[in-house]
Amino acid sequence: MRAAVMREGRLVVDDVLDPVPGPGEILVRTIACGICGSDLHALQRPDALELSGDIVMGHEFCAETEDGRRVVSMPIAFGPDGPEAVGYSNRYPGGYGELMVLNEALLLETALDPRMAALTEPMAVGLHAVNRSRIERGERAMVFGCGPIGLAVIAFLARKGIEPIVAADLSPRRREMALAMGAHEIGALNPDGYPCVIFEAVGVPGMLDTIIRDAPRRSRVCVAGVCMDPDTIHPMTAIRKELEMQFVLGYEPDEFADTLRALTEGEVNVDGIVTGIVGIDGIPDAFEALARPDEAVKILVEPS
Amino acid sequence: MRAAVMREGRLVVDDVLDPVPGPGEILVRTIACGICGSDLHALQRPDALELSGDIVMGHEFCAETEDGRRVVSMPIAFGPDGPEAVGYSNRYPGGYGELMVLNEALLLETALDPRMAALTEPMAVGLHAVNRSRIERGERAMVFGCGPIGLAVIAFLARKGIEPIVAADLSPRRREMALAMGAHEIGALNPDGYPCVIFEAVGVPGMLDTIIRDAPRRSRVCVAGVCMDPDTIHPMTAIRKELEMQFVLGYEPDEFADTLRALTEGEVNVDGIVTGIVGIDGIPDAFEALARPDEAVKILVEPS
Numbered sequence: 001m002r003a004a005v006m007r008e009g010r011l012v013v014d015d016v017l018d019p020v021p022g023p024g025e026i027l028v029r030t031i032a033c034g035i036c037g038s039d040l041h042a043l044q045r046p047d048a049l050e051l052s053g054d055i056v057m058g059h060e061f062c063a064e065t066e067d068g069r070r071v072v073s074m075p076i077a078f079g080p081d082g083p084e085a086v087g088y089s090n091r092y093p094g095g096y097g098e099l100m101v102l103n104e105a106l107l108l109e110t111a112l113d114p115r116m117a118a119l120t121e122p123m124a125v126g127l128h129a130v131n132r133s134r135i136e137r138g139e140r141a142m143v144f145g146c147g148p149i150g151l152a153v154i155a156f157l158a159r160k161g162i163e164p165i166v167a168a169d170l171s172p173r174r175r176e177m178a179l180a181m182g183a184h185e186i187g188a189l190n191p192d193g194y195p196c197v198i199f200e201a202v203g204v205p206g207m208l209d210t211i212i213r214d215a216p217r218r219s220r221v222c223v224a225g226v227c228m229d230p231d232t233i234h235p236m237t238a239i240r241k242e243l244e245m246q247f248v249l250g251y252e253p254d255e256f257a258d259t260l261r262a263l264t265e266g267e268v269n270v271d272g273i274v275t276g277i278v279g280i281d282g283i284p285d286a287f288e289a290l291a292r293p294d295e296a297v298k299i300l301v302e303p304s
Numbered sequence: 305m306r307a308a309v310m311r312e313g314r315l316v317v318d319d320v321l322d323p324v325p326g327p328g329e330i331l332v333r334t335i336a337c338g339i340c341g342s343d344l345h346a347l348q349r350p351d352a353l354e355l356s357g358d359i360v361m362g363h364e365f366c367a368e369t370e371d372g373r374r375v376v377s378m379p380i381a382f383g384p385d386g387p388e389a390v391g392y393s394n395r396y397p398g399g400y401g402e403l404m405v406l407n408e409a410l411l412l413e414t415a416l417d418p419r420m421a422a423l424t425e426p427m428a429v430g431l432h433a434v435n436r437s438r439i440e441r442g443e444r445a446m447v448f449g450c451g452p453i454g455l456a457v458i459a460f461l462a463r464k465g466i467e468p469i470v471a472a473d474l475s476p477r478r479r480e481m482a483l484a485m486g487a488h489e490i491g492a493l494n495p496d497g498y499p500c501v502i503f504e505a506v507g508v509p510g511m512l513d514t515i516i517r518d519a520p521r522r523s524r525v526c527v528a529g530v531c532m533d534p535d536t537i538h539p540m541t542a543i544r545k546e547l548e549m550q551f552v553l554g555y556e557p558d559e560f561a562d563t564l565r566a567l568t569e570g571e572v573n574v575d576g577i578v579t580g581i582v583g584i585d586g587i588p589d590a591f592e593a594l595a596r597p598d599e600a601v602k603i604l605v606e607p608s
Contacts (some may be wrong), residue, residue, distance in 0.1 A: 247547050
């Protein structure tokens, strides 16, 4: 099959062997697959994820079975050596190739537009962050970083009726999108303000300490941004303010299903998140575009 | 009055002016006052607490009013310039002197042995940490650092019926005391173990990252140890494990009162915490002894 392959720290388009389903698995054809910021990180630092050899990435996919069912699935496989992450595995190629092998028990059938269905995975990350934050109506939310994860957080905060949702991003385009997704205003933290629930969806060194410095007393910080580097904080400031920092990752199966349902019922507004569509040949250029955040939010790959 | 005075980064015993009560305040005679690790920090780094000029420290006190009532109180005063911390103030001397001025509305009368009553304040810090951690029966606790705060945490975990309570400290004497206070075993974190609620009561740089590295997935870390220096952590590890870090400080008025009640009813066991009694002249030496943690846990000052 045709695929974009991570090979020795570079992304190349090549022909690779078709994956072969094992017991309980099924061969599917990729219809649409989102490019995730984690894939950009992985390309820069494959060692951090303990990846080597050829990898076909892509874990935000909508696919079609051979008998014509349109499906989404959590990107997990249970291979002979135990659980593996589809799209970060030598055995289980992700959606940057024409074909994938998925676990039949994890498939969720959907009638959604495949471009929207492919957003299930990144949107579920936002729902999980909102759930883990234990935010309730009456509490104020502040979202730092309005890339796909920050926007997903905003969408599910809005669904929950949280008000106000205040958003921050360096990019004017992303700030505009945050308002479109349900944020009430663009703003900044105020150390003298009311306690709030702060979502960190930037993931660069220094962000945590900036938030610790500027957060109102007794705020909760939900850290959804993936920062690969060591980071320095001032614990004394966090202690004085009695801050809470909650690190979150991924989602639970019920959150993945709830996200698909929310997209299907139109409970969350994802219009405008997809800012580009490319074929397999366009993936390397799309990775470069995504490194410039004012240009793109979510780019989808359509392999066929 | 006679007092141990923090003056230009040193502790000297001297005669100072008697404090004078303002409206709503009352003059009391100090009976017993604990020496707190924070006072050791303050002596080393008065600038970090924004202290200058003569300071009579001591905020863990039991005192007697002129009409013979034995009282404890949260170490807070409401002076003409707003709230001040008794014992960290130029206006409100703490219990390292013979006399103090306290807010009448905050006094709690007690029949407890003054040496035990003086433990109300540090024990309340432990109760607050336990309350803020939201730990419930059925969850496992791990306490790092068995100084007065770690021991107070252990005592209130034991009161709550938490099991097991696992303790760790470099000092054999403090480990023994942890077991006497209610810890079930001495141990270490195991990254492959069950999630647990971890209390950090050491407060030295590097502890947080060690805990992040060794904590089981989805553990909660309650940070009660005061670390004045910047500290480096690996957020990616905390994210992978979905850890929660909760920074805590002090206590609420109801927790202070609950602690006094728990001490009075014998619900917590504090036998053996007090490892020394000194007069005002003995305070400078006691500070030195407390810097060597295998020698002392809590030293009380009895000014008269």
